[in-house]
Amino acid sequence: MNPIACWEGGRRRKAGLFAATSLLLGLLPHWLHGGPWPAVVAALLLGRHIFPTAGRQPGSKPSSPQAPSDAARLPQVDVLVAAKNEAAVIEQLVNNLLALRHGEEQLQLWFVDDGSVDGTGEILDRLQERHPGLHVIHRPPGAQGWKSGALNAVLPHLxxxxxxxxxxxxxxxxxxxERLTPLLQDSSRALQLRKAVHNADCNLLTRVQAVEMAADALIQQGRIMHQGCGELRGNGQFVPRQALLHCGGFNEATVTDDLDLTMRLQLHGVPVAVVWNPPVGEEAVGSIGALWRQHQRWAEGGLQRFFDYWPALLSSRLKPRLKRDVLAFFLLQYVQPLVMAGDAVGAVVWRSAPLAWPLTTMTLLFTLTALWRCPTANSGPPVPVIRGVTVLMTLVYVLHWSLVIPMATVRMALKPKQQAWDKTVHEGWAAGA
Structure with missing residues (x-):
């Protein structure tokens, strides 16, 4: 299922080596009684690559090869949904998909009840009786592969x-x-819809998540425009079926199927384009505890893909520009938080001032640049107005990754691989909106 994971196994050893090396980079300037100059140089070099990616203004088309002008042919699309204990939202989604304007022969809906115990399977069976175009597959509780296993169960039928x-x-x-038909004529790349939060008004936490997702889509389009790597985000991803099969389907050994598939598609020469409009709406988590669990899983899966694929990522399978982009965002997202943690420890041990502040400053300025250039007039759920307190709270929110990444890495180094899928619980706020 995963033929290009060149360095599988040894998860704890790889995580331990990565954590120790990154933490040491933060400790060394204190041990050597140096100044912040190494961090200044690193911030300038890293910022030189990432700042241009925050400058793209989203338009009606993604940064991708031009789609053919003839949009008359309706492509065949299979919609896949893996549902585990989703009774609060599943009927709303089915009704939403049944309203899609597309020929019946060109659209098939596939739902996998992944061992649900809350009535999700019964709801889907009832809806299937009323709608012949809805196909339901049931997996028993405890079935292997988590979400990836559920999605793979459908692939032979597509x-x-x-x-x-x-x-x-x-x-x-x-x-x-209908709006995407011109883009779906070109199956040489995958598409990722911008994720838009439909419960942004629930509380401050959901509001900053809505802003974060908009900024993420902006940066993704900027990366693509500069010949970098676009990434799938799990929800709202269009993948050519033949490319998916060629990559081996969904990886059942990962907790983030989207990030893992992104790497395999890129290594097979299938880029990812990001579509700003129309977006896909989704529900942001409404509590700190749920957010922490979700982001710990994202951090674990994000690191695991680099641990598994780094020999291939450094090979000639990736173009030099794409390789530099992957390296830059790996340093920004995963190495820098651990360096900052090592810097904090060094400041305490040697009773000195923090020396990694240039990297922190660069990250916050990069985030502020993306927020400043992120448009709020969009189709779909509205993006919160990005000004004043919202900007300040988003910057504070971004800093929580400085805790998430080190803790996830240390946990990966010390504990056996996670064996239970810690899924995000959906409350169905949109149903009452």
Missing amino acids: RGEWVLVLDADAQVDPELL
Whole structure:
């Protein structure tokens, strides 16, 4: 299932080596009684690559090869949803997808009840009786592979040109497929829809998540425009079926199927384009505890893909520009938080001032640049107005990754691989909106 994971196994050893090396980089300037100059140089070099990616203004088309002008042919699309204990939102999603404007022969809906115990399977069976175009597959409780295993259970049944993967809390425009038909003529790359939060007004935490997702899509488009790597985000991802099969399907050994698939697609020469409009709506988590668990899983899966694929990522399979982009964002997202943690420890042990502050400053300025250039006039769920307190709280929110990444890395180094899927619980706020 995963033929290009060149360095599988030894998860704890690789995580321990990565953590020790990164922490040491933060400790060394204190041990050598140096100044912040190494961090200044690192911030300048890293910022030189990443700042241009925050400058793209989203338009109606993604940064991808031009789609053919003839949009008359309706592509065949299989919609895949893996649902585990999603009784609060599943019927709303089914009704939303049944409203999609697309020919019946060109659209098939596939739902996998992944061992649910809350009535999700019964709801899907009832809806299947009323709607022949809805196909339901049941997996027993404890089935292997988590979400990836559920999605793989459907692959042998698919016949469409494209596979659209949605989360159970997703909501899409009824005209989604009509609007994307010109782009779906080109199956040489995958598409990722911008994720838009439909419960942003719930509380401050959901609001900053909505802003974060908009800024993420902006940066993704900027990376692509500068010949970098676009990434799948799990919900709202269109993947050519043949490319997916060629990559071996979904990796059942990962907790982040989207990030893992991104790496394998890139290594097979299939880039990812990001579509700003139309977006896919989803539900942001509404509590600190749920956010922490979700982001710990994202951090673990994000690191695991680099541990598994780094020999291939350094090979000639990636173009030099793409390779530099992957390296730059690996340093920004995973190495820098551990360096900052090592710097904090060094400041305490040697009773000196922190020396990694240039890297922190660069990260905050990069985030502020993306927020400043992020448009708020979009289709789909509105992006919160990005000004004043929202900007300040988003910057504070971004800093929580400085805790998430080190703790996830240390846990990976000390504990056996996680054996239970810690899924995000959906409350169904949109249903009452």
